[in-house]
Amino acid sequence: MRRSIATVSMSGTLSQKLEAIAAARFDGIELFEADFINFNGSARDLRRQAEDLGLGIDLYQPFRDFEGMPDAQFKRSLERAERKFDVMEELGCPLVLVCSNTSPLSLNDPARSAAQLHELAERASRRNLRIGYEALAWGRWVNLYQQAWNIVDTANHPHLGVILDSFHTLSLKDDPSGIAQLPGDRIFFVQMADAPLMSLDVIQWARHHRNFPGQGKLDVETFFEQVLLSGYTGNLSLEIFNDVFRETPNRRTAVDAMRSLLYLESQVRQRLSHSAHNPAAPEAAAASRALQRLDLAMPPPAQDLQGYNFIEFAVDAPGAQALGQTLSALGFEHAGHHRSKAVDLYRQGEIQLVINAQPGSEASQRFEDQGPNVCAFGLSAADPVQAANRAAALLSARHHSPLGPQELQLPAIIAPGGAVVHFVHAGTTLAADFDPVPSRPGPPADAGLTHIDHMALALATDQLDTWTLFGKAILGLQAGESQELADPFGLIRNCALSNPSRALRLVMNASTSQRTRTARQVHTTGRSGGSVHHIALGTPDIFATVRRLRERGVKWVPISANYYDDLLARLDLDEALVRDMQAHHIVCDLSAQGRFLHAYTEPFADRFFFEVVQREDYDGYGAVNAAVRMAAQEQARPA
């Protein structure tokens, strides 16, 4: 299918947009009216620019409120249409989008609308142009695709077809399953948009909050599957009105856009091949024809990743010493010193943490840019090479690190913001690359921490959708509910990503205020737009772990006594247990089935901190306690 994107979906001047769109290997664009009106050149200039970049101008939307008008208004519109057709000929653009009328002057008269669109199509046909009619969710009389199709069917002109837009159908909770029954060759164009669920006026929702397929909560896969079952073979296009995308660097937006299409295609391809191989399915034949006709993207399948194998920190030499002390206090054993680099391995339970202070390395470059930060992490995969191949097929850059003698070569990619993601076999120990460090005399360090429960990121607001898509498409994660958390200096938007087995959990935080801790941290990371904000380590007995760590000098974020009084009032908890939690600065959340106990250490170098968690049949992250933590951290900060 031809892949295209509306120019309204990205930031920049029109020429800059075209370059970013072409660099992401799109075939064409939907030209947004204002982009052309404001373009510093003629229609022919624009056509040449697009052609030089290998882009077709596949769709243009030059008029509104066209059909179903009283005769006088319609006549004037028809004359104006000829002028726009002139422009389209110069642009080399074959298709006009006419969206359903929103004017109060328009008439509820489908026969009239059909006759008027017929007349427009007849005029278009004289220049070999085509008209596509789209039902806007807020059209005055027409807002469902079935209504638009009925009018197109009545008009019965070969140069008139329908345009489908997933947003309009799914935002109204209209059933997309009738789309498969439409004649595919009368669908002239398909626009795909996802969106978060919002209870907002539909126009505001549509014009400010759409996002790419996979970034929102609409069932775009079912919609697109229906489109393909109809026999449609035209464009797969993105029309994304989004306030944040208008300011996001357009190269990143364009790559996200293409990634979203490749992901959508591959997901729907799987559905179709499932149907095609099930002769009992009524859509088996249509699914099989669609697969034969179309060359849908087919990356290696997503895997259920098995969690974090290691996390690597970038620091300088003094930082390595300080972080080493912090990890030792947290009960980690200094398990090895790298054979050829200033890199150290710390271990506890199955947790592996790496401190990288190698001068001249990529880690040191990241340290120079950001201060101490997580520069890499390893994820356990049943097939690490395929995991990296899937990522590359979905447009992640591969990462090749210079290898020392006999070092492990791990397939790796670059995550948004620049951290390196390595894929490793579950249970891989990094020890092979490290010389053992003689263990210290005295009792063993272990404090009962067994595994990495989750990692939380502090992200710039324009990185949230990018990370959501990366997590879903490349890491096989699903997005939870988006929540707002109150920091003393503003709101934090929070959303968790996790895989079906829950072995891999990643939490995203973005600050809508400039003044929160999250925002301050994001600023230190400059253009990378965020980094790891905290790491949650699991223990089967948080009371014992906190006690041991306290003896070793670990400082805990002190939680207000009022919090514990409120817990007693709010939850059905034993008073002695709550007072014990209070004595250990442990906070708590209950779910229907389970319980989450957690405690926070003080931040390292004002960057990231460690959280200790005991998870018992509980699927969340204790978000209700984030506000008490953020307030406590502010009150614990040196004045």
Ligand SMILES: O=C(O)c1ccc(O)c(O)c1
């Ligand atoms: O918001 C609008 O006006 C608008 C215009 C054209 C479209 O294709 C659309 O989906 C929305």
Ligand SMILES: [Mg+2]
């Ligand atoms: Mg549309």
